[in-house]
Amino acid sequence: MTSAQIGAYSTGVGLRLAHLAEVVADRPxxxxxxxxxxxxxxxxxxxxxxxxxxxxxxxxxxxxGVSVGSASGIDRAHLKRVxxxxxxxxxxxxxxxxxxxxHEDAYLNDLLPLPYDDESLHLLSTHISEVQDALGRQFLIExxxxxxxxxxxxxxxxxxxxxxxxxxxxGLLCDxxxxxxxxxxxxxDPQRYIEALPANAIGELHLGGFTAEADEADAGxxxxxxxxxxxxxxxxxxxxxxxxxxxxxxxxxxxxDNEIPALPVLxxxxxxxxxxxxxxxxxxxxxxxxx
Ligand SMILES: [Fe+2]
Numbered sequence: 449m450t451s452a453q454i455g456a457y458s459t460g461v462g463l464r465l466a467h468l469a470e471v472v473a474d475r476p477x478x479x480x481x482x483x484x485x486x487x488x489x490x491x492x493x494x495x496x497x498x499x500x501x502x503x504x505x506x507x508x509x510x511x512x513g514v515s516v517g518s519a520s521g522i523d524r525a526h527l528k529r530v531x532x533x534x535x536x537x538x539x540x541x542x543x544x545x546x547x548x549x550x551h552e553d554a555y556l557n558d559l560l561p562l563p564y565d566d567e568s569l570h571l572l573s574t575h576i577s578e579v580q581d582a583l584g585r586q587f588l589i590e591x592x593x594x595x596x597x598x599x600x601x602x603x604x605x606x607x608x609x610x611x612x613x614x615x616x617x618x619g620l621l622c623d624x625x626x627x628x629x630x631x632x633x634x635x636x637d638p639q640r641y642i643e644a645l646p647a648n649a650i651g652e653l654h655l656g657g658f659t660a661e662a663d664e665a666d667a668g669x670x671x672x673x674x675x676x677x678x679x680x681x682x683x684x685x686x687x688x689x690x691x692x693x694x695x696x697x698x699x700x701x702x703x704x705d706n707e708i709p710a711l712p713v714l715x716x717x718x719x720x721x722x723x724x725x726x727x728x729x730x731x732x733x734x735x736x737x738x739x
Contacts, residue, residue, distance in 0.1 A: 459700040459718035459725075460508065463501065465494060466708050472500045476711055478718070480506040480540070482701045485533045486513050502537045508652065508701065509539040510621075516575040516589070517547050517562045531582050541652055541699070543588035543621045544579070546572070546609070563598035564608040573615040580618065588651045590621040593658075593674035594630035605630075606644040613649040620645065623654035624691050625703075628684045629672035638687055642694050650695045655680045655688055655721060656703035677706035680717060689724050697725045 458479035463471060465487055470476070481501060488495045501507070513526050534542055547561065562568050579587045589612060591605065603611070612618055622645060631638035657678030663669035680688075680702070692698075702717045 459702065459721040460506075461711070461714045461718055462701060462703045462705065464705060464708055465491075467711050468494060468497050468501070470711060471505075472497050475504055476715065478505065478711075478715060480508060480699070482508040482510050482703075483537075483539075485509055485511050485530050489529050489533065498537065507537050507539040508541040508543070508699070509534060509537065510590075511542070511544045514544050514579060515547070516544060516572055516579060517568070518575075519571065522575045522578060527579060527582055534583060541588060541619075541621075542583055542585065543590055543619075543652065545590050546592050546612075561592060561594060561596070561598070564601040564603045564605055566602065569608065569611055569615070572612055576612060576616045576618050580616065586617065586619050586651075588619040588621040590623050590654065591626050592630070593623070593626040594634050595671060595673075597634045604644075606641055610644075610646050613646050618649075619651040620649045621652045621654060622650050622691060622695070622698075623656070624688045625654065625656045625658060625680065625684045626674060628681075628687050629658050629674055632670075632672050639690050642687070642691050645694075647695050650698055653688070653691060653695070653698050653700040654703055655684065655700060655717070656705075657681065675706055676703050678704075679713075680720075685720070685724070688721065689728075692725055692728045697729055700725070 460480035460482055461478050463481035463483050471478075471481070483498065488498050509530075511530050513523060514530060515523050515526075562572075576587060576589065589609065591609060594605070609620060613620060622642070624642075627638045627641050630636070631641065656674070656676045657680055658672045659675040659677055660670045660672055663671040688700075700718075700721045702714050702721065704714055704717075
């Protein structure tokens with residue numbers, strides 16, 4: 449199933465293990481689910497239930513462990529397992545992070561940043577092409593949540609992502625909440641960031657919650673942590689409206705990974721995103737009618 453077939457209005461929900469049995473038993477009104485393959489690889493019972501979910505819902509697959517930013521090479525054993533799951537579940541999108549989480553044999557349970565320079569660009573382009581070759585399809589790269597900026601970066605994050613798209617043909621997963629919190633943490637204009645992204649490459653949008661903590665480096669300041677442990681905040685919804693105006697009606701996902709609420713709470717968040725897309729499309733139609 450392609451993104452277009454999923455429907456222009458639909459917003460999916462991240463499927464976490466806490467809701468897996470409920471989804472299989474009750475088949476709630478969710479247009480599609482996004483899964484992390486890492487939650488199912490090595491968990492035979494969950495993997496069996498996933499097959500049932502995939503029979504009834506389109507699936508987007510979002511890997512957090514392939515580590516395309518690793519200087520020592522991607523985790524090929526993990527990639528092989530992900531490819532096998534992709535072949536079985538047949539997701540309509542496959543995505544991962546602009547980050548690294550492994551070095552040689554060490555697995556670091558985090559999504560770590562890298563500087564935006566020619567060396568990183570070459571490394572990432574090579575690894576993304578390798579992932580796309582293994583998958584036999586396009587891979588979407590998600591913009592990270594940032595807490596620091598490298599002084600030796602030679603290009604902005606948006607320029608870097610645009611270059612990756614141009615060099616590899618990869619798509620982009622635009623996490624609107626990541627843009628909001630990164631803009632707060634490292635001080636840039638989030639609307640201009642969205643406007644500078646290559647709109648044709650955007651295949652999916654993410655929305656999630658964060659946690660504000662006191663910034664130890666800035667008395668009285670706050671740092672926003674990408675915890676996915678809360679509802680989407682109002683300024684992120686405003687930024688999402690701007691993203692919909694910039695990119696059109698793109699499949700959107702509500703991410704909530706910690707302190708996970710009942711499924712209806714996630715569905716209500718998804719419906720709010722749908723309402724924003726519906727309003728945008730209605731306005732477009734009115735403009736077309738006038739024009
Ligand atoms: Fe995300």
